[in-house]
Amino acid sequence: MSAPRPLPAPDFRRLFDATPSPSLVLAPDFTIVEVNRAYLTATHTTRDIVGRPVFEVLPDNPDDPSADGVRNLRRSLETAVASGRTDTMALQRYDLPSGDDGAFTERYWSFVNTPVLDPEGHVAHVIHRGEDVTEFVCQRRVGRARERAEGMEIDLFVRAREIREVNEQLRMVNLELDAAGRRSREEQRAKDRFIATLAHEVRNPLAAATAATELLSLDLSGGHPALSVLERQLATLARMSNDLLDGARAVTGRLELVRERADLRTVVDSTCADIRGLFAHENRTLDVRVPTEPVLVDGDRLRLAQVLTNLVSNALKYTLPGGHTTVRLTTERDEAVLRVQDDGIGFAPDQAAELFGVFMRAVPAGPRAPEGLGLGLSVARTLTELHDGTITAQSDGPGTGAVFTVRLPLPSSTTPELSLPKPPDHKRRELxxxxxxxxxxxxxxxxxxxxxxxxxxxxxxxxxxxxxxxxxxxxxxxxxxxxxxxxxxxxxxxxxxxxxxxxxxxxxxxxxxxxxxxxxxxxxxxxxxxxxxxxxxxxxxxxxxxxxx
Structure with missing residues (x-):
């Protein structure tokens, strides 16, 4: 009996091209590496899309402010790359460009993103597979005949079962990840609502206490030791309330800027003037050094002041009685450089990057730990990065103090020298x-x-x-x-x-x-x-x- 003839090796490229499900092969940076015919047909594109970023080929409809297809697909792809596991998306509206006139056609999809690992376990590619379910969605929307809807449901069910049979293990992992993702998103939304509500509710009694303190300062013209305590503690509570709100926005990426051309010298002077009184407690000192010439940046004055406030407050917390903090503003080449240096407790050099994490402190929480939520540096980093800048921390070790450095780009264009507003020369009238x-x-x-x-x-x-x-x-x-x-x-x-x-x-x-x-x-x-x-x-x-x- 003759040996069986060996079967020819399959041509995987042809098999992929013949797959009926619209599919892309993406690089880890989401550049299109390969595409099959079903995808080109479904999206009305050509093979010219190979080598281009997928979100450049398929952008969101710019005329639809609620369009979230790019954001949701990017999140799913990033999850697949980061975890090395398949991520299955819920039903997603993702409109397609329909011509050169800029019009878009409403489409609905069911997406699955499967990472492909190399021998070392790293993600080498991502298989992006989509099923166009627009017809089904439209039928359900307008209430067409029940028979046609049921037939479409059955067809979709059969397709889903065929996919599950290809790799049952991946399906189970997808279900587990999807359930975990839903729980995580719901928990995050609940945390955001709780933090925002808490910060809002705290502001009412805090505002009343602050106003009452100012009233007491008017009545007690000779001063009182308790007033300085109240002022310091109320300032701390106000800062913690702001950190709660901004910390939540930083984590969820909802911090926003109102940009204008600003002189950093005035930001530094006004911010340090507001906080200088807190340094008088226990004989701490604050030294401020700014150049004589304007230091102009394109940024949000209030947010830049918040960065400096958080850094100076951090120095105040970790500086011992009698300690010294220096705020120095300079320019180096094409950057504005803001340094906050203290002679406080310092930190281990390898801890520098960790300090900018959420709820992180230079010392562990405990009875001797400084007050605060551990959000100030995290918010400062987010705000600095929104200004296209960088922020770093440096210390030679515990007990040697610390230096925090913020670098912001200087604008490329020049503007006339800024002039400070003149104080009003009128008399206040009764209102x-x-x-x-x-x-x-x-x-x-x-x-x-x-x-x-x-x-x-x-x-x-x-x-x-x-x-x-x-x-x-x-x-x-x-x-x-x-x-x-x-x-x-x-x-x-x-x-x-x-x-x-x-x-x-x-x-x-x-x-x-x-x-x-x-x-x-x-x-x-x-x-x-x-x-x-x-x-x-x-x-x-x-x-x-x-x-x-």
Missing amino acids: AILIAEDNADLAATYRTLLERHGHYVTTVHTGADALTATESQLFDVVLCDLGLPDLDGCTVARRIRSRPHGTKLRLIAVSGFTHPTDHARSRSAGFDAHLPKPLPLAELLELLDPVED
């Missing part, structure tokens, strides 16, 4: 002010503080009362909380603005919600300004200046 605030303690304290400065103040605690008050009496300024118990502050603002005299009032929103979307919402409702809680009296009086003669 009629309405305060709409449901926290009775905060409303009463602000009323007393403003009356001490010669203003006439009325307080109400609901949105309905605010509307009634502005009907019967014409005010110059309305300070309105956004979270009133009946009508929200934005509704109050819109109704006031709709009245004949509504444009003559100055409306100022005061709220613990400080996300950019909250600012945009209050601005669209008609507010002239949006201030965070707690609001120091000096900032409130400064804001009232523009409406005073």
